[in-house]
Amino acid sequence: AWQRSQRRKNHVLENLPGPPSRSFLKGSLGEMFHRHAWPFQTDVALNYGPVVKLRGFLNRPIVFVSDPTALHTMIIKEEHIFEESQSFILGNKLIFGPGLLATLGDQHRKQRKILNPVFSVAHMRNMLPLFYDVIYRLRDAISLQVKSGQSEIDILAWTGRVALELIGQSGLGYSFDDFVSDMKDDYGAALKALFPRLMDVDILQRLLPYMPLTVPAGVRRLAISLMPNAAVQKLRSIVDVMSARSVRIFMSKRKALADGDEAVLEQIGKGKDIMSVLMKANELASENDRLSEEELIGQMSTLVFAAVDTTSNTVARILHILSERPHVQDKLRQEILAAGAHNKFSYDELNKLPFLNAVCRETLRLYPIGTTVMRVPNKDTVLPLSEPVVGVDGTIIKEIPIPKGTEVLVGAWACNIKKSLWGEDSTEWKPERWVNGLPTAVLEAPIPGVYSHLMTFLGGKRACIGFKFSEMEMKVLLSVLLSAFTFEPTGRPIIWNLAGVVYPTTSRESETPEMFLKVGLYSEGAKTE
Numbered sequence: 001a002w003q004r005s006q007r008r009k010n011h012v013l014e015n016l017p018g019p020p021s022r023s024f025l026k027g028s029l030g031e032m033f034h035r036h037a038w039p040f041q042t043d044v045a046l047n048y049g050p051v052v053k054l055r056g057f058l059n060r061p062i063v064f065v066s067d068p069t070a071l072h073t074m075i076i077k078e079e080h081i082f083e084e085s086q087s088f089i090l091g092n093k094l095i096f097g098p099g100l101l102a103t104l105g106d107q108h109r110k111q112r113k114i115l116n117p118v119f120s121v122a123h124m125r126n127m128l129p130l131f132y133d134v135i136y137r138l139r140d141a142i143s144l145q146v147k148s149g150q151s152e153i154d155i156l157a158w159t160g161r162v163a164l165e166l167i168g169q170s171g172l173g174y175s176f177d178d179f180v181s182d183m184k185d186d187y188g189a190a191l192k193a194l195f196p197r198l199m200d201v202d203i204l205q206r207l208l209p210y211m212p213l214t215v216p217a218g219v220r221r222l223a224i225s226l227m228p229n230a231a232v233q234k235l236r237s238i239v240d241v242m243s244a245r246s247v248r249i250f251m252s253k254r255k256a257l258a259d260g261d262e263a264v265l266e267q268i269g270k271g272k273d274i275m276s277v278l279m280k281a282n283e284l285a286s287e288n289d290r291l292s293e294e295e296l297i298g299q300m301s302t303l304v305f306a307a308v309d310t311t312s313n314t315v316a317r318i319l320h321i322l323s324e325r326p327h328v329q330d331k332l333r334q335e336i337l338a339a340g341a342h343n344k345f346s347y348d349e350l351n352k353l354p355f356l357n358a359v360c361r362e363t364l365r366l367y368p369i370g371t372t373v374m375r376v377p378n379k380d381t382v383l384p385l386s387e388p389v390v391g392v393d394g395t396i397i398k399e400i401p402i403p404k405g406t407e408v409l410v411g412a413w414a415c416n417i418k419k420s421l422w423g424e425d426s427t428e429w430k431p432e433r434w435v436n437g438l439p440t441a442v443l444e445a446p447i448p449g450v451y452s453h454l455m456t457f458l459g460g461k462r463a464c465i466g467f468k469f470s471e472m473e474m475k476v477l478l479s480v481l482l483s484a485f486t487f488e489p490t491g492r493p494i495i496w497n498l499a500g501v502v503y504p505t506t507s508r509e510s511e512t513p514e515m516f517l518k519v520g521l522y523s524e525g526a527k528t529e
């Protein structure tokens with residue numbers, strides 16, 4: 001009977017529609033995960049229905065899900081079953097230490113419990129003045145560049161620098177960058193090199209679950225240091241730079257905390273940064289809730305890593321879109337100026353600007369920095385569906401049995417652009433849809449996204465913890481930059497590449513993340529063409 005039931009489960013998976021597999025060894029992985037996979041991913045998102053069968057290594061089925069009810073089951077109801085893959089967790093543990101991206105179950109829950117308050121709206125309000133200080137310095141630096149006659153500016157370099165400095169100051173209480181000279185900080189350089197190096201070791205990372213983790217960490221590091229692989233060695237030196245810095249910052253904070261309030265106030269974040277607040281809360285927490293030093297240090301690189309490329313590429317994308325739509329750019333600028341952008345906005349004022357809100361949300365909907373995330377159930381389970389799926393053999397499938405260990409992809413982008421929810425124009429960038437009211441289908445669907453019916457920040461217990469931080473960063477940046485500058489295309493291409501985080505280059509071949517726009521000084525009365 002057990003074998004019959006297994007066969008039936010596999011039959012349902014095999015019966016799901018999907019694109020043909022082109023390679024026995026790699027299945028569809030080669031077509032799905034490369035820099036220019038947009039046509040393939042669009043096909044998968046739009047043309048096979050809400051649950052799609054893809055092929056992985058040795059043609060094993062991978063289930064691609066964008067059905068809201070199935071996603072709700074994966075992300076909320078059965079979050080404890082649909083875990084992150086072992087290679088993701090173990091890879092992150094080696095890179096960042098045991099922080100939020102590297103733990104599961106109770107340990108992860110305990111970390112979230114103590115970290116959530118430092119990402120609350122109340123804490124964002126505390127940090128807003130610091131955001132303005134940093135972003136004004138950025139504005140002055142760009143202004144100097146423009147006044148000195150440089151008009152084509154690498155916007156991504158600046159959104160990256162400002163994102164690092166913001167999480168540095170408000171997250172770690174540490175300054176990486178003065179925006180005056182070229183950034184020379186070795187931590188910043190290490191972080192920038194991390195993503196490309198991670199791509200180099202992708203296959204090795206998939207092998208990580210097979211490395212015996214019962215051996216002590218020191219021995220494991222020694223084993224890694226002996227690996228004759230250049231990519232691994234480069235990655236190791238990046239990790240060494242990051243972890244040495246985290247430990248140094250941590251030690252100085254611990255000393256300041258021990259020395260008392262005055263010493264804390266003398267630090268860059270004046271004790272208000274996320275790590276200082278966290279360390280203080282941790283001291284006061286009960287024995288059960290308290291995190292170890294290793295776990296605290298593990299949060300530092302995790303936060304910096306998770307905060308920088310994500311937000312900086314999203315802001316770059318918004319400015320790219322606005323550069324191509326001068327009227328929309330001006331409409332947004334006028335809203336910001338009319339609301340008094342020359343003074344600093346309060347947190348509530350910033351969030352009450354309807355068009356700014358719409359532009360951010362629409363960009364996050366259509367252009368999330370990651371199109372999918374992977375989950376792997378730790379036992380056999382069943383995914384219910386919002387609407388039935390028609391199998392390859394014509395039978396109607398109402399629910400999908402998922403055997404333990406099956407790779408299931410959360411189709412975050414696919415859900416964000418689903419036509420049955422968002423309408424026929426779902427693949428067009430139309431901020432007005434957020435002003436005019438969202439379709440009832442969107443409002444009524446059980447989309448498990450933590451932010452505005454979108455899957456961009458995911459949802460549930462492993463949702464992005466920094467989504468309000470990121471939203472505040474985007475909004476302050478846009479309001480300050482648009483009231484000072486105009487943005488136009490340079491005439492050269494901007495290509496968006498699919499990767500762990502989607503990033504722009506100036507050609508399909510180039511591997512350098514960069515995005516040039518023509519930047520001019522905005523003076524009131526003079527409108528953008």
Ligand code: HEM
Binds near residue numbers: 100310
């Ligand atoms: C546009 C900006 C951002 C996007 C689209 C984004 C998206 C995401 C997504 C999809 C996840 C879930 C990853 C997974 O489970 O596989 C995540 C997790 C996370 N994000 Fe973000 N993120 C952004 C900005 C930020 C910022 C600014 C911070 C910190 C200040 C941050 C901190 C984190 C952390 C710590 C996690 C791990 C949470 C956990 O597992 O408990 N993110 N983010």
